[in-house]
Amino acid sequence: MFSDPVAKEILGALSAERVRRTVETITENIPTRLAGSENGRRMAEFTARVLTEVGAAGRVVNLPGLVSFPGEGRLKLDGEIFTGSTLGQSAPSIPGGTAGRLVDVGPGDARALAEAARRLGQEDLTGCLLLSDLASHPPRQEKLRLAQAAGAVGCVMMNFGPDDGTAIPFGSVKAAWGNPEAGNYAAEVPSIPAIGLSRRDGTALRVQLASNAPEGRIEAEVENDWREIQITLGEIASGQASEFVLVGGHQDSWFGPQATDNAAGTACILEIARVFAPHSDRLLRGLVFGCWQGHETGTMIGSSWIADQEWDRLSRGAVAYLQIDEPGCVGTTRWDVSSNAELRAFHEEIEDELLDGRARIWRKAAKMGDASFLGLGIPMIAAQGGFTDEEIAKAGSRGWWHHSVHNTIDKLDWDEVALHLRLYAGYLWRLCTVPILPYRFAPAAAALTEAIDTLPDAPMGIDTRRLGQAAWHLAGLLGRVDARLAAVGKSAAVADNRAAKINDLVRHIARELVPLSTTVAGRYGQDPYGYSPLAAPIPAIAGLAELEAIAEGEPRLLALTRLRRARNRVADAVSEAAFFAELLLGELD
Numbered sequence: 001m002f003s004d005p006v007a008k009e010i011l012g013a014l015s016a017e018r019v020r021r022t023v024e025t026i027t028e029n030i031p032t033r034l035a036g037s038e039n040g041r042r043m044a045e046f047t048a049r050v051l052t053e054v055g056a057a058g059r060v061v062n063l064p065g066l067v068s069f070p071g072e073g074r075l076k077l078d079g080e081i082f083t084g085s086t087l088g089q090s091a092p093s094i095p096g097g098t099a100g101r102l103v104d105v106g107p108g109d110a111r112a113l114a115e116a117a118r119r120l121g122q123e124d125l126t127g128c129l130l131l132s133d134l135a136s137h138p139p140r141q142e143k144l145r146l147a148q149a150a151g152a153v154g155c156v157m158m159n160f161g162p163d164d165g166t167a168i169p170f171g172s173v174k175a176a177w178g179n180p181e182a183g184n185y186a187a188e189v190p191s192i193p194a195i196g197l198s199r200r201d202g203t204a205l206r207v208q209l210a211s212n213a214p215e216g217r218i219e220a221e222v223e224n225d226w227r228e229i230q231i232t233l234g235e236i237a238s239g240q241a242s243e244f245v246l247v248g249g250h251q252d253s254w255f256g257p258q259a260t261d262n263a264a265g266t267a268c269i270l271e272i273a274r275v276f277a278p279h280s281d282r283l284l285r286g287l288v289f290g291c292w293q294g295h296e297t298g299t300m301i302g303s304s305w306i307a308d309q310e311w312d313r314l315s316r317g318a319v320a321y322l323q324i325d326e327p328g329c330v331g332t333t334r335w336d337v338s339s340n341a342e343l344r345a346f347h348e349e350i351e352d353e354l355l356d357g358r359a360r361i362w363r364k365a366a367k368m369g370d371a372s373f374l375g376l377g378i379p380m381i382a383a384q385g386g387f388t389d390e391e392i393a394k395a396g397s398r399g400w401w402h403h404s405v406h407n408t409i410d411k412l413d414w415d416e417v418a419l420h421l422r423l424y425a426g427y428l429w430r431l432c433t434v435p436i437l438p439y440r441f442a443p444a445a446a447a448l449t450e451a452i453d454t455l456p457d458a459p460m461g462i463d464t465r466r467l468g469q470a471a472w473h474l475a476g477l478l479g480r481v482d483a484r485l486a487a488v489g490k491s492a493a494v495a496d497n498r499a500a501k502i503n504d505l506v507r508h509i510a511r512e513l514v515p516l517s518t519t520v521a522g523r524y525g526q527d528p529y530g531y532s533p534l535a536a537p538i539p540a541i542a543g544l545a546e547l548e549a550i551a552e553g554e555p556r557l558l559a560l561t562r563l564r565r566a567r568n569r570v571a572d573a574v575s576e577a578a579f580f581a582e583l584l585l586g587e588l589d
C-alpha cells in the first residue's frame with residue numbers, strides 16, 4: 001500500500017530534523033505556554049503562521065476558558081515545611097492555611113478512600129487532608145473529585161518516579177472536561193486546595209503517616225479565572241468530499257521550556273501538514289488540524305469547545321481523530337496505542353508494515369488526553385512510544401521528568417521522532433485515500449455481547465435479557481458487515497456514489513457504537529477526566545452488576561433510576577446500529 005509513489009514521497013519527505021528545529025524555536029522563544037497567558041496567544045499565532053506557510057490555512061480561534069495560574073504549594077506538618085507546587089485549578093487555601101488530619105490514601109481511588117475512613121473510625125473523610133500517589137491510577141483529576149466527594153478538605157499528591165526523586169509535579173485537578181456548566185460545577189470543579197510534592201517528600205511523609213494521622217496544614221497559591229484563550233485550526237481540503245480526518249494535540253504547556261509535552265507533538269502536526277499539503281489532489285478525504293489549548297490548566301477546553309462549536313461538521317464529516325501528544329520520548333521502546341476497537345485492525349496493519357517489529361501495547365481509547373470526540377462517535381487513535389515494564393516500575397507510566405520543569409529538549413530522541421512521523425503519516429495517508437472506510441465492527445460487537453451476557457438476569461427488574469438478545473442480533477449483522485467491507489475494500493475500484501453511500505452507513509454505525517463503549521455522559525456531554533466507570537466495557541451501565549450490593553434504601557433507589565434509563569440508552573444504540581447495519585448489508589450485496 002505504501003508502494004504508491006505519492007505515499008512514498010510523503011513518507012520520504014518527513015523530516016525529524018525539521019521537527020527538532022521547530023521544537024527548538026518553541027522552547028527557546030515561547031517557553032511556559034499557559035492557556036490565557038501572553039505566551040499562550042503567541043504560541044497559537046506561531047502555529048497558525050506555520051500552517052498557513054505550508055499550505056494548510058492556519059487560523060487562530062479565540063474562546064473563553066476557565067483557566068488557572070498556580071503558584072507554590074506548601075504542607076506544614078509537625079514544624080516541618082514541605083514545599084512543592086499548587087496543582088492547576090486547585091482552590092486557594094483559606095487564610096493561614098487549610099488544616100486537617102493528614103491521611104495516606106495510597107492511589108486515592110474509591111476503595112482506598114473507604115478503607116482510610118474505616119481505619120479512622122469515620123463514615124467518610126470529612127475534615128481530612130489526603131496524601132495520594134501520582135504513580136497509581138486514577139488520574140489526579142479523579143483523585144481530587146473522589147476526595148472532595150468524600151468530604152476531604154485538601155489533597156497532597158506525591159510525584160511518580162524514583163523514591164528519592166526531587167521533581168515537583170505540575171498538573172490540573174479539575175475533573176470537569178472543558179469549561180464547566182452549572183450542572184457539573186459543584187462536583188467536578190475543585191472547591192478544596194490541592195498541592196503536589198516531590199516523591200522524596202511524599203515517601204518520607206508516608207513513613208510518618210504509617211502509624212498516625214497528624215494535623216497538617218496546606219497553603220495553596222493560585223488564581224483561577226475566565227480568560228480569553230486561543231486554539232489554532234488548519235486544513236488541507238480534499239476537494240472531493242466533505243469527509244475529513246481530524247489531527248490534534250495540545251499546544252499549551254506547563255512552566256519551563258516544556259519540550260516533550262507537547263512542543264514535540266505540535267511540531268509533528270506542523271510537519272505532517274507540510275508534507276501532505278502539496279498532495280491534496282490525491283486525498284479522498286481532507287485533513288483538519290487542531291492545536292488545542294486549555295489542555296493542561298483547563299482540562300481540554302480547546303478540543304471540547306471545538307466538539308461543541310463545530311458539531312454539525314464533525315458529526316457529518318469526521319471519520320477519525322488522530323491525537324499526537326508526547327511523541328518520541330527518550331527511553332521508549334514499545335509502541336503504545338489507545339484506540340477504539342473499530343480502528344484497531346486498520347492501524348495494526350500499518351504498524352505491521354511501518355514499525356520496526358517492536359512490542360506493541362493496545363488499550364481501548366480512554367477519556368484522557370484530548371479525547372473530546374468520543375461522544376460524537378468519532379473513533380480515535382492516540383499512539384506514541386511507551387516505556388518498558390522495568391522503566392514503568394521505576395518511574396511510572398511516563399518518564400520521571402513528565403509534567404515537571406525537567407521536561408526539556410534532551411528528553412526527545414530524534415530517531416524515535418522520525419519513526420513516529422512515519423507511523424502518523426502512514427495512518428493518515430491510508431485514512432485519507434482508501435475509498436471505503438477501514439472500520440471493523442466485530443470486535444466492538446463481541447465486547448458488547450460479552451459485557452451484557454455477564455450481567456445478572458434482570459437485576460432489580462431491569463431487563464437485561466432482551467438487551468442481550470438485541471446485542472447478539474447486532475453482532476451477527478456486524479460479522480457479516482465486516483466480511484463484506486473487507487471484500488469491497490479489496491476491490492480495485494468502487495464507484496464514487498456507491499462508496500459515499502457505504503461510508504455514510506459505516507459512519508452511522510460507528511456514531512452509535514463508539515459512545516456506547518467509551519462514555520457515560522453519552523453523545524452530547526463530556527465525562528469528567530479519568531472517570532472511574534469509563535473502564536467498564538459499557539460505561540453507562542457500569543454498576544448494574546453490583547446494584548444489589550448497594551445499601552438498601554435511597555442510595556440503591558437513586559442508582560436504580562439512573563441505571564434503568566442508562567439501560568434504555570444502550571438498547572436504543574444497539575437497535576439503531578442494527579438498523580444501519582441492515583441498510584449497509586443491502587448496499588454491500
Ligand SMILES: [Zn+2]
Nearest residue numbers: 261262325326
Ligand atoms: Zn500532553
